[in-house]
Amino acid sequence: MIKRYILPxxxxxxxxxxxxxxxxxxxxxxxxxxxxxxxxQQPAQSVSTYTVEPAVWTxxxxxxxxxxxxxxxxxxxxxxxxxxxxxxxxxDIVEKGAPLLQLDDAIxxxxxxAAKAQDVLNDQTLARARTLNTRGVGAESNVDTAQAASxxxxxxIAKLEAVMEQKLLxxxxxxxxxxxxxxxxxxxxxxxxxxxxxxxxxxxxDFTVNEQNLNLIKMGQLIKLSLxxxxxxxxxxxxxxxxxxxxxxxxVSVRAKVDNPEGKLRPGQFAQVRVELPKEEGxxxxxxxxxxxxxxxxxxxxVRPAPDAAKPADAAKPAADAAKPADAAKPAAxxxxxxxxxxxxxxxxxxxxxGRRSGLLVEITKGLKQGDIVVTAGQNRLNAGSVVxxxxxxxxxxxxxxxxxxx
Numbered sequence: 051m052i053k054r055y056i057l058p059x060x061x062x063x064x065x066x067x068x069x070x071x072x073x074x075x076x077x078x079x080x081x082x083x084x085x086x087x088x089x090x091q092q093p094a095q096s097v098s099t100y101t102v103e104p105a106v107w108t109x110x111x112x113x114x115x116x117x118x119x120x121x122x123x124x125x126x127x128x129x130x131x132x133x134x135x136x137x138x139x140x141x142d143i144v145e146k147g148a149p150l151l152q153l154d155d156a157i158x159x160x161x162x163x164a165a166k167a168q169d170v171l172n173d174q175t176l177a178r179a180r181t182l183n184t185r186g187v188g189a190e191s192n193v194d195t196a197q198a199a200s201x202x203x204x205x206x207i208a209k210l211e212a213v214m215e216q217k218l219l220x221x222x223x224x225x226x227x228x229x230x231x232x233x234x235x236x237x238x239x240x241x242x243x244x245x246x247x248x249x250x251x252x253x254x255x256d257f258t259v260n261e262q263n264l265n266l267i268k269m270g271q272l273i274k275l276s277l278x279x280x281x282x283x284x285x286x287x288x289x290x291x292x293x294x295x296x297x298x299x300x301x302v303s304v305r306a307k308v309d310n311p312e313g314k315l316r317p318g319q320f321a322q323v324r325v326e327l328p329k330e331e332g333x334x335x336x337x338x339x340x341x342x343x344x345x346x347x348x349x350x351x352x353v354r355p356a357p358d359a360a361k362p363a364d365a366a367k368p369a370a371d372a373a374k375p376a377d378a379a380k381p382a383a384x385x386x387x388x389x390x391x392x393x394x395x396x397x398x399x400x401x402x403x404x405g406r407r408s409g410l411l412v413e414i415t416k417g418l419k420q421g422d423i424v425v426t427a428g429q430n431r432l433n434a435g436s437v438v439x440x441x442x443x444x445x446x447x448x449x450x451x452x453x454x455x456x457x
Contacts, residue, residue, distance in 0.1 A: 096441040097428035107333035111325040115257030121249035151219035158214040172200040225249040258301040351425040356394040399434040
């Protein structure tokens with residue numbers, strides 16, 4: 051009877067032991083996994099850095115301007131007529147007074163010939179009337195009538211010559227002509243635009259600045275002009291400042307003159323304008339890539355030695371003293387040199403107060419000190435305390451356009 055219950059009891063004990071073992075194994079495995087991840091060293095992140103030093107800061111005012119020729123017009127005809135001759139081609143550089151368009155003036159020429167013939171007759175009639183009046187056989191009124199007729203005809207001739215001159219369109223100044231907008235034989239009405247004439251040797255740029263910067267703008271101040279972010283190849287001077295502030299935009303219009311010897315600037319282009327202000331010394335600046343903005347403020351990452359990286363210098367002395375023979379110490383020293391590693395570096399999150407911005411630079415007014423090593427690239431992979439390695443082979447701070455010296 052007892053033997054009948056022994057086998058089930060043994061089976062029950064084995065099941066309980068097996069179940070307990072499985073439960074213990076699961077707890078043990080989870081604990082080991084947690085311990086592994088808690089003590090696992092995160093791989094060092096490669097970052098680019100810039101060492102903070104006081105620099106010379108050149109503040110400036112940036113704006114977008116529109117380029118136009120200092121002399122540029124759309125030439126149009128004053129009178130109606132048929133196009134007889136177009137003595138220019140597109141992009142010709144013409145001198146002042148050069149002919150650009152000739153309308154048919156045959157009728158005006160014929161009228162002038164007829165008027166001049168009549169003018170000769172009127173002059174003869176006037177001379178005869180004066181002779182008769184001197185001899186006392188002609189009335190004074192005849193002299194006045196003949197003189198009036200002569201003057202009227204001369205005025206008519208002058209009018210016909212002026213109309214004929216209007217049939218010839220001339221360049222009002224030296225410049226470059228554009229594409230002709232008319233064709234031979236075309237009938238033109240008064241006001242029809244013929245061609246554009248632009249003096250490309252000197253350009254002007256119109257831009258606006260806000261009213262807060264109005265007191266920083268002066269006549270004759272230097273500006274730099276470019277058509278892209280790459281460089282500032284053109285220089286000019288401010289020639290006019292609008293005395294009135296636009297009440298709707300609170301902006302002030304400014305005009306500057308820019309030399310254009312190579313003719314690369316063209317009327318109608320948009321350009322980036324930079325008004326340079328007096329230089330300031332001892333200013334802390336950073337590449338704008340180093341600054342990170344968040345809801346809590348602007349911050350940067352500063353590279354510092356890890357807290358456990360520094361070790362006492364005397365800690366290695368007992369090991370060195372243990373080797374008595376001189377020759378035995380040499381391999382140990384060689385091994386120590388081979389095993390020597392660079393100090394471990396971590397980053398700290400430092401909140402800063404940014405100031406003015408200029409190009410690729412930003413001024414830092416609070417939170418920086420001289421000698422700080424600031425991360426300029428790779429911040430998206432970092433947290434406070436992250437281990438980093440410095441790799442400045444490709445560094446946004448090491449560009450001449452940013453105005454920073456290479457570090």
